[in-house]
Amino acid sequence: MNTITTALGTDRARRPRAALTVLLTAAVAVGAPFYLAPFQVFQLTMVLLYAVALAGLNLLVGFGGQISLGHGAFFAAGAYTTAVMLDRYDTGHLATLPVAAAGCFLLGLGFGVPALRLRGLYLALVTLSFAVFLPPLLKRLEPVTGGSMGLTVDKLQPPAWSGLAEDQWMYFVVLAVTAVALLLARNLLRSRVGRALLAVRDNESAAEVMGVRLSLHKTLAFAWSAMFAGVAGCLYTWVIGFVSPDSFSFVLSITLLAGLVVGGLGSLYGPLLGAAFVMYVPSVSQDLSEAAPGVVFGLLIITVMFVAPTGLAGLPGRVLGAVARRLPRTTTTRAPIPEAAPAPDAEPESRAESGPPVTLTPADPAVVDAEPVGAPPRTEKE
Amino acid sequence: MRKTTALRVAAAATAALLTATACSSRRGQDAQDTAAGGACKGQQTTGITDKTIKLGGIYPLSGPASAYGTISKGAAAYFKYVNDKGGIDGRKVQFIVRDDGYQPPKAVEEARRLVEQEKVFAVFQTLGTPSTAAVWDYLNKQKVPQPFVATGASVWGTDDQHPWTIGWQPNYVAEARVYAKYLQDARPKAKVAVLYQNDDFGKDLLGGFKKAVAGSGIKVVAEESYEVTDPSVSAQMASLARSGADVLLNVTTPKFGSQALAADAKNTKWNPLHIVNNVASSTAVLQPVGFKNVQGVVSATYFKDPADPQWAKDPEVKTYTNAMHKYAPDADPANQFNAYGWAVASSLHQALDAMKCPTREGLRDAVRNLKKVKVGMLLPGVTMSTGHGDAFPLETMQLMRFKGQRWQLFGKPVDTRKEFGPPAK
């Protein structure tokens, strides 16, 4: 056994390692709905679709370096587009996906334009105030949105030839879309657009000097992330079958952002971890403390931020790094700065490895963690 | 070691899944228990045995609507009280309460958990129109009773596609009609200003009121809405004051009810007849405003207010208060929501007693065939009735006026079905 593990751990074994990982993951993902109870499958389905939304937010926040406290608005836009199409125009489910995606992409482009002039805190405030404004707006547009009573639509039904139960079919559909979305996100990041985004995030002026068109790429970041959120919203409507303005309050936006940061900004698995956190922690905390699940949820968010300021995805790497540092003093010791926590920038490389598919090149910047994301203009920036 | 993290995680997940399946496949246990024979043959007996009955409830224990979460405490206290006396027909009740934070997707998740994991007999009480609307398709498909939902939307009774779901409290349209009738008698030429919450509850009541006064001398001259996320309604109240109306219809939830009452009291130049809806009529809403400031306010109700000294010697209210002290010591017995929970739980008890078969179908049919069923916590003259063409258990309310330190009932209970006919679809 030892020889196998050591053999697998070498660089040369990258291909077989990757293949094996993918195979096992696929087996688990595909096999799960046949062994788990329907409501657990439903929970997994919700995790997947929230992961899509978080992957989009990750593009904007983790890689683009812009804070958005209003992403629930794009999610709602996608959900409502789908619901209206299903309810008023009686289109099939599949047709709603591209429409929601395209519509939210355009919406994100529209948002990106004013967002250009805003940074950090200010962008956060603007997006938050929009998130607060959205439910009343949805209610006002009653002829289209069904007002405060909301819209009930048919959920996705399994076709007869599949022989699957409703929850299984929904799971597989969502799984397929999620896989495509995550792959798309990964490819975006490795493309020119992605590299431009990272350059912009790390140092705007330098990026500009190098020829990166700031305005274009920042706006694109918004557009892509909005598209992902819109797709997630569309899936939400397929799975839940009911939309109402109060389902998409600013609490959703805040929860999405918190989930992303807890899961791990700027990492590829962060969205999945974050979605799982957002989905399961409130349920589990209900079992622990029937009285106030919010107490546990809030406390957990804070605790995770203490223990892993850059998110759970980076945690194994950080833990291992910390362990490695404590080994005999062949490694250079770094004294922790008195007033600061073990600052994340003290261990760039141990954070880097959070378990992405090994097909990434070591120099892949996608895995390096988020730097201070957007800061309000200060009088000095030393 | 770091390079193999992903592989290790995937391997661990596979192992976990295999172990889980090796122990027991959770699927394929969808086949529900069915009754043995006799007249009840083939009906579902999931969640009910000779000795136990399992009920589920979904309430907002957190989030913006959490003030209503205490209803679950009143209901739970009732079930504990009944269990101590031997249970319902010898069956001890297990009441599982889950939190949905007033969020529809959470409600869906909890409903599925209750049905598939906890295998409850019925999902008794889902609170709020959005949560109820999000789960009623699923529950009806699964053939799980959803009796006495905690929302007054009229759609639960007018709809005929969901036989397993039924409301309980007088719906908002019925309540609006009671106020309309009162005004027709007391102020036939009233000019009414309305403050309403911008959601299904507020709109349903306002719509019902407008329909009920259509064609009479009563006119709605101003309406202002507010959102639950608004900090206050003072601006809306100022606008309504400008309308010169002589009646104010206050369709709000507790906190905003207090604010509206306070704003009305402060405005010495405008003195409309202030009608406050039942949800915001509890003494807990009036007290922060100051009793002296709410004299003459009118409302309507259908169950006994535990804070009303008139019922201090009433046996049901005494039982309720003692039970609350014993089983829910941190809840306030004077809170009207707890009394509501007690009332609806005891109503369910009556329905369970009336079941012909101890099955889910039995409960579904029992709640749709109630014949003037009396419930201790309801006002005298208010009974539950359902039947063919009538899917509204409670449609009677009685007016009350605030005098001194408490509400005083006046007039006779108004049966809105008799007065106005069934609610339109």
Place this chain on the structure above:
Amino acid sequence: MTDLLQQVVEGLGSGAVYASLALALVLIYRFTGIVNFAQGELAMLSTYVAWQLVASGMPFWLALPVTLAVSFAGGMLVERIVIRPVQGAPELTVVIVTVGLFIFVNALAGLIWSFTVKDFPQPFPDGGLDLAGVRVDWSALGIIGVVAVVMGLLYLLFQHTSTGLVMRAVAGNPASARLSGIRVGRVLMLGWGLAATVGAVSGVLVAPVLFLEPNMMGGVLIYAFAAATLGGFDSPVGAVVGGLFVGVAETLTGAYVGVIGADLKVGVPLVIILAVLLVRPQGLFGRAAVERA
């Protein structure tokens, strides 16, 4: 005309409420450069402490200073326990910590005191003045008065005391401040303590009007943000002026702009924030920031 003036008076009353919370937000930002999303909830918690003291029999005028002292200590504690550990972390981490704090404090208040509305003593007399047909409540005047006093005190603190100078140094450049021998940690705790105290004042002023329950401050927060943005996040005077302006704008828009009406008037803070940030990001009274990239 009297209607318009009455609405303006209503707006000033709401505006004073927003201003009071905005002052606490500005304080935290000046000291630490952090925007504290949990500020409103902490203010609400302080208000519950006051309520609990009064409900246990303490006279209101004694409960008030006790609450302020407890809030001051509480604010320092929050800084030490919750914020300090993430001091060096990316800004977004700190934002999320304050978000977690928001959720935690809100649920905690509901857990301890339930979500039923509580009766809170009104420090100002009932009734009001009648100026040419326009009604001005004593309570509204009282809130504005107290807010103005707090604003004045804060202004003096920042501009004319050595503590104020130290705070500005720390907020402007913590590294240099440390090198100059300033105990940065102490100053940060002081800042949070002060902000919590101002928040407590805000809560106590506001509770008789908005009625005390755990979600009392939730709706106020976005308006307070708009106020602070308009006035400038580092100016106490700006917070108050901004608050009053936001209050009046919101009320008048809701009352007279039919298209918007009362239900969409929450769009007013959005428009204000957008307009300010696009036209003059430092706000009316803030200092323009020069960024050296």
